[in-house]
Amino acid sequence: DVQLTQSPSTLSASVGDRITITCRASQSIRNWLAWYQQKPGKPPTLLIYKASGLESGVPSRFSGGGSGTEFTLTISGLQPDDFATYYCHYYDAYYTFGQGTKLEIK
Amino acid sequence: QLVQSGAEVKKPGASVNISCKSSGYMFNAYYMHWVRQAPGQGLEWMAWVNPHAGGTKYGERFKGRISVTRDRSISTVYMELKNLRSDDTAVYFCARYRTPDGFDMWGQGTLVTVSA
Numbered sequence: 677d678v679q680l681t682q683s684p685s686t687l688s689a690s691v692g693d694r695i696t697i698t699c700r701a702s703q704s705i706r707n708w709l710a711w712y713q714q715k716p717g718k719p720p721t722l723l724i725y726k727a728s729g730l731e732s733g734v735p736s737r738f739s740g741g742g743s744g745t746e747f748t749l750t751i752s753g754l755q756p757d758d759f760a761t762y763y764c765h766y767y768d769a770y771y772t773f774g775q776g777t778k779l780e781i782k
Numbered sequence: 783q784l785v786q787s788g789a790e791v792k793k794p795g796a797s798v799n800i801s802c803k804s805s806g807y808m809f810n811a812y813y814m815h816w817v818r819q820a821p822g823q824g825l826e827w828m829a830w831v832n833p834h835a836g837g838t839k840y841g842e843r844f845k846g847r848i849s850v851t852r853d854r855s856i857s858t859v860y861m862e863l864k865n866l867r868s869d870d871t872a873v874y875f876c877a878r879y880r881t882p883d884g885f886d887m888w889g890q891g892t893l894v895t896v897s898a
Binding site: 712714719725731763767773774 | 815817824825826827830842875877879880883885888889
């Protein structure tokens with residue numbers, strides 16, 4: 677099975693910062709990777725699909741990149757609403773989530 | 783939207799059946815998945831069902847204990863988990879899979895608490 681490892685597990689940042697979260701796959705998954713945002717008590721919401729596709733309605737400060745085994749989620753100019761937990765997700769023959777990255781206010 | 787049934791409290795060894803009713807889109811056109819989240823933990827994929835043909839796929843950890851079905855007449859998917867254990871305590875989500883992009887719509891979640 678494909679394993680996804682996110683780093684860091686926790687990230688402290690300030691409003692206006694640019695941050696990057698990394699997701700590494702245990703084997704090549706081409707670009708079958710999505711990113712989700714989750715706030716406490718809510719279901720996740722899709723941000724990025726196929727590694728770099730921006731979901732409709734998601735602000736352009738969110739961007740995704742990478743292919744194969746290494747992927748990134750970048751938020752340029754953090755807003756107060758962005759402090760949440762982020763998950764990467766492999767979806768193809770299998771469906772695997774990373775362990776999550778909690779983005780906290782510094 | 784996807785609307786799930788309400789919270790459940792079950793004893794170890796019991797079964798739980800959660801429903802997920804779809805509206806506002808063509809039910810047959812999107813696979814439906816189930817994902818769970820234990821308290822304070824990450825997301826865990828469980829299963830999918832093809833609403834059109836009824837085919838299913840289950841995660842290895844759940845095989846033998848899980849069953850996912852659908853009722854096309856009422857645009858509803860069901861997930862039954864049997865022989866519950868305390869570590870099945872979690873919020874269970876249904877999620878619509880938009881091919882080839884990911885889970886673009888989620889239910890609100892159903893909390894299942896397993897306790898003696």
